[in-house]
Amino acid sequence: xxxxxxxxxxxxxxxxxxxxxxxxxxxxxxxxxxxxxxxxxxxxxxxxxxxxxxxxxxxxxxxxxxxxxxxxxxxxxxxxxxxxxxxxxxxxxxxxxxxxxxxxxxxxxxxxxxxxxxxxxxxxxxxxxxxxxxxxxxxxxxxxxxxxxxxxxxxxxxxxxxxxxxxxxxxxxxxxxxxxxxxxxxxxxxxxxxxx
Amino acid sequence: xxxxxxxxxxxxxxxxxxxxxxxxxxxxxxxxxxxxxxxxxxxxxxxxxxxxxxxxxxxxxxxxxxxxxxxxxxxxxxxxxxxxxxxxxxxxxxxxxxxxxxxxxxxxxxxxxxxxxxxxxxxxxxxxxxxxxxxxxxxxxxxxxxxxxxxxxxxxxxxxxxxxxxxxxxxxxxxxxxxxxxxxxxxxxxxxxxxxxxxxxxxxxxxxxxxxxxxxxxxxxxxxxxxxxxxxxxxxxxxxxxxxxxxxxxxxxxxxxxx
Numbered sequence: 001x002x003x004x005x006x007x008x009x010x011x012x013x014x015x016x017x018x019x020x021x022x023x024x025x026x027x028x029x030x031x032x033x034x035x036x037x038x039x040x041x042x043x044x045x046x047x048x049x050x051x052x053x054x055x056x057x058x059x060x061x062x063x064x065x066x067x068x069x070x071x072x073x074x075x076x077x078x079x080x081x082x083x084x085x086x087x088x089x090x091x092x093x094x095x096x097x098x099x100x101x102x103x104x105x106x107x108x109x110x111x112x113x114x115x116x117x118x119x120x121x122x123x124x125x126x127x128x129x130x131x132x133x134x135x136x137x138x139x140x141x142x143x144x145x146x147x148x149x150x151x152x153x154x155x156x157x158x159x160x161x162x163x164x165x166x167x168x169x170x171x172x173x174x175x176x177x178x179x180x181x182x183x184x185x186x187x188x189x190x191x192x193x194x195x196x
Numbered sequence: 197x198x199x200x201x202x203x204x205x206x207x208x209x210x211x212x213x214x215x216x217x218x219x220x221x222x223x224x225x226x227x228x229x230x231x232x233x234x235x236x237x238x239x240x241x242x243x244x245x246x247x248x249x250x251x252x253x254x255x256x257x258x259x260x261x262x263x264x265x266x267x268x269x270x271x272x273x274x275x276x277x278x279x280x281x282x283x284x285x286x287x288x289x290x291x292x293x294x295x296x297x298x299x300x301x302x303x304x305x306x307x308x309x310x311x312x313x314x315x316x317x318x319x320x321x322x323x324x325x326x327x328x329x330x331x332x333x334x335x336x337x338x339x340x341x342x343x344x345x346x347x348x349x350x351x352x353x354x355x356x357x358x359x360x361x362x363x364x365x366x367x368x369x370x371x372x373x374x375x376x377x378x379x380x381x382x383x384x385x386x387x388x389x390x391x392x393x394x395x396x397x398x399x400x401x402x403x404x405x406x407x408x409x410x411x412x413x414x415x416x417x418x419x420x421x422x423x424x425x426x427x428x429x430x431x432x433x434x435x436x437x438x439x440x441x442x443x444x445x446x447x448x449x450x451x452x453x454x455x
Contacts, residue, residue, distance in 0.1 A: 015374050019393070022264075022392060022393070022396065025262070025263075025266065026389075028253055029251075029254055029259065029262060030251075033252055033254045033258070034251060034252045037252045038249070040253075046252075047258055047261070047262075050216060050254075050258075050262060051261075051262060051265045051266075054262060054265075054266055055266065055269045056267065058266060058269055094419060116248065116250075117250075120248070121247070123245050123246060124249065133430055136401070138246060141211075141249070142243055142246045142247060143249065145245060148211070163208060163213075164204055165207070166211075167203055167204040167207035167208075167239075170207055170239050170242050170243060171203070171239065173242045173243070173245075173246070174238040174239055176239075177241075177242055180245070181241060
């Protein structure tokens with residue numbers, strides 16, 4: 001999916017060609033859903049956020065200016081829509097995300113798959129426990145493979161802020177996921193912070 | 197051991213964002229600092245755990261729910277839509293409509309997406325719309341529940357006596373999904389795009405709302421087809437519509453005005 005193709009689709013849509021919007025949806029729905037799911041941690045909220053994103057796009061893209069990238073705009077709106085949905089949510093306990101409905105790997109046996117799914121649940125839980133701004137950089141950079149500059153553009157923050165947030169977010173995740181780690185195998189290592 | 201580097205450098209190092217002297221200095225430091233090495237290992241393991249998360253897959257149901265929500269948000273009455281009114285005694289209108297329908301039907305035989313329709317306002321006379329050969333269309337439905345052999349019969353079976361109203365509840369995404377799956381797997385993908393376009397148009401011209409009533413798989417003039425029957429509110433009036441979706445086209449076969 002290239003920037004030039006995106007620009008052309010947006011222009012066609014702005015000229016009144018509604019099918020161009022269908023193509024935009026086809027291009028981005030999986031990605032929007034993936035970001036929304038990891039940001040919100042549950043399927044129901046991710047669906048709501050995804051609908052909000054594309055309904056917003058329907059209105060905004062008619063007057064979308066060519067100086068911003070469509071992908072950057074969609075990433076930003078998706079993060080914001082996910083946070084809005086979380087804010088509006090009245091439920092105090094979110095349905096935990098089950099990883100069963102997701103794309104299976106063909107190269108693992110059932111036991112590995114079960115262990116991997118259990119680990120994925122732990123990782124998603126940890127992700128829900130870091131702050132929203134930290135989660136956003138983790139989702140965009142580490143899960144969606146955006147680089148520092150793209151992450152910065154999507155979140156409208158300086159690259160330096162992405163770097164520092166990313167590091168603090170990973171450090172937080174590392175602490176939250178510490179129980180998943182095997183005891184340190186190599187010699188001469190000591191705990192990072194000794195409590196006593 | 198040198199002074200510990202800024203911890204952010206460790207993350208940047210993992211991301212390949214450290215270059216030249218900065219990277220060399222950090223690597224040098226790591227060889228002698230077990231604390232930073234342990235931190236680096238922890239960060240790497242965390243990044244690996246996150247990247248091992250499976251990619252979420254949008255279900256087919258969510259996919260169509262999204263399409264439907266977009267269509268509702270986007271509907272603009274009358275857009276790209278032509279209809280022909282056949283009023284009681286309106287001979288000239290009928291003649292004009294038939295000419296128009298024939299022209300449009302020719303268009304539907306090409307690979308473009310187009311519509312034909314006839315709106316019937318008078319009594320029980322519901323003519324089959326003339327096809328290119330001016331003969332009634334042949335309809336074969338695969339489900340034993342819907343065994344009508346004409347567009348009119350099929351539509352009427354979902355519209356009762358025309359005064360009894362429409363079913364209260366539409367079939368919903370699960371029924372849609374099930375109907376679609378009854379199309380041979382090899383053909384399913386070919387219908388998806390047309391169905392999507394069809395639904396977009398159904399919802400876009402129904403200024404007062406649209407609701408799916410039935411999804412039926414069968415054949416239309418010997419070609420595998422998907423019949424979509426909708427209740428659509430236009431200008432405050434509810435109509436039933438039957439759309440025929442084939443691999444190459446999607447168009448209204450018949451729609452029925454309320455009394």
